[in-house]
Amino acid sequence: MKSVLAIRHVAFEDLDAFDPILRERGYTIRYLEAGYDDLTAIDPLADDLLVVLGGPIGVYETVAYPFLRDELRLLAIRLQADRPTLGICLGCQLMAQALGGRVYAGGQKEIGWKPLQIHEAGRNSPLAAFADGIPVLHWHGDTFDLPGGTTLLASSNQYLHQAFLWRKRGLALQFHIETSARNLERWFIGHAGEIAATPTMSVLHLRQETARYAPKAQVRGQSCLTAWLEQVDLLP
Template structure:
């Protein structure tokens, strides 16, 4: 059976709308819980697809979270082999770091719904599903330098590096196209502290903008993911 390994950092940031796309294609999904499961026993090349999901920590916080070293080693082996790999938000930053780029605090939070600006390469990539002004969910405060040899695919008004491809098999997305309106209700609880500490944010405001933007973004997110799976031969 075809398999997907998803590395998860907090329980509520999961594959969400991507899971049914994978199930329809006959993939069995399993999660490795970062900081709880032993990542050193995982075979980096065993699964057809590796997905590294988001979370509220920084890649540079390895002194506090030593498992980050194991996660980066897992990614380096996977990337060097050219095996299909997807990173979302923290996972995107992990891929950047694994490829030798710097990850660091961005200076301001980017949380909420707004559109992307695609590069020329992005308009010829599965991300082209978002070429029309379609707002996606941003939820991060860190950013990264573009790794050597990477192809920039998308930017936002606050951060120029929002998505990149590396080789044919790796895709890194700083934003979230895997989320659903229902799934985000768990985020509003899990990230309550961050929401309360960020000026201009509130749960009612996020819920209202989610109701407005999520239905269209969910459809395009699944389309983009399915097209990317085809792109990498999955």
């Protein structure tokens, strides 16, 4: 039986709609809680798949959150070994820095449902599922320089670097395609302060857009995951 290790930074940002896809294919899933569980005690190469999830902190905040250094070391080892690794939002930014890129505040929040610009390389990747302009969920204020040796897959109107591929088995997504409408209600509570502090954004607006876009995006996201698992030889 194949194993998935998911590193979680806040309880409500989990595998969500990816969970049933993985379990249906026979994966066992376990979570480690960043900042609580000891990330140095695990073998970076042991699990078949590592997923590093999102969170409301910056990769560069290692003084306030020392465990970020442990995540970066774990990712550096795993990525250099080309073991299947998926980074989402903060996880994407951690992958970028672990590969030598710089992560920094982007100057403006990108929160809400917006389409992606899928580049040619992205059209030949599992992200082709979003090439027709269906909106995905963005929720970040940081950005990153593209690490050397990676391939840019997608951009948005606000940020050039939204997704990249490392070698064959490292996929980094700054946006969210793992979410479901139901679970996002937990985000609206957990991120209430950030929503209130973001001009032109409100819970009501996000809920309306989620009802409109999330069902189709969830199906596409699950298809994207399945295609990527096949690409990295992780389907049974």
